């Protein structure tokens with residue numbers, strides 16, 4: 001089943017026509033990677049889906065058109081966002097960060113979050129800013145999982161993390177992907193290889209390839225042409 005269908009999405013930022021008619025579909029469940037060279041518009045696509053960037057085009061979430069909705073309404077319909085750089089409140093405790101993320105009127109899945117991330121439970125009284133980067137990334141994911149989300153948009157979760165922390169974050173994302181559909185922007189192709197079932201590639205303001213992530217990453221020519229890198233190990 002299709003969870004998210006994007007048709008002819010356009011975003012202008014300042015003078016730049018960054019997204020020039022992006023179209024793709026995200027299947028329900030698992031991880032779809034949104035890939036492409038630096039600056040191609042991956043973050044802008046996530047922000048456009050959320051209404052954080054002014055957009056034009058069609059965005060259908062689970063059968064309902066959401067492209068004209070304001071951000072808070074898109075979020076209320078079950079689209080969670082884990083932005084780049086984690087953005088946790090460093091001076092607040094883990095528990096306070098989670099409490100601030102509670103979406104009014106919905107259910108809050110503390111049991112799920114603490115089961116998935118026992119370290120957050122152990123550290124619930126600790127200030128977020130004193131935790132490791134990997135733990136902060138888990139807190140950022142936990143904030144999105146606390147609410148009833150159908151889709152999580154996760155931007156560069158491995159950025160700036162030491163390799164052993166990347167492995168922890170990958171384990172967490174793999175478990176989260178059993179519960180909710182994930183759209184993942186990620187430069188670390190070994191992480192993409194491990195987690196993603198499907199992939200969409202952006203280039204020059206459009207989606208230029210979509211299909212099986214393993215097929216893309218298993219093809220050195222395509223990986224080089226689309227992503228500007230050598231073969232992912």
Ligand SMILES: Nc1ncnc2c1ncn2[C@@H]1O[C@H](COP(=O)(O)OP(=O)(O)OP(=O)(O)O)[C@@H](O)[C@H]1O
Nearest residue numbers: 013014015016018037038039040041042043044045
């Ligand atoms: N506020 C802005 N005004 C004008 N141009 C912008 C603005 N924000 C981003 N851009 C440009 O839009 C393009 C897309 O940026 P975006 O961050 O979406 O790319 P990305 O694919 O996520 O890149 P990266 O892999 O480097 O994170 C870039 O060329 C960027 O310079």
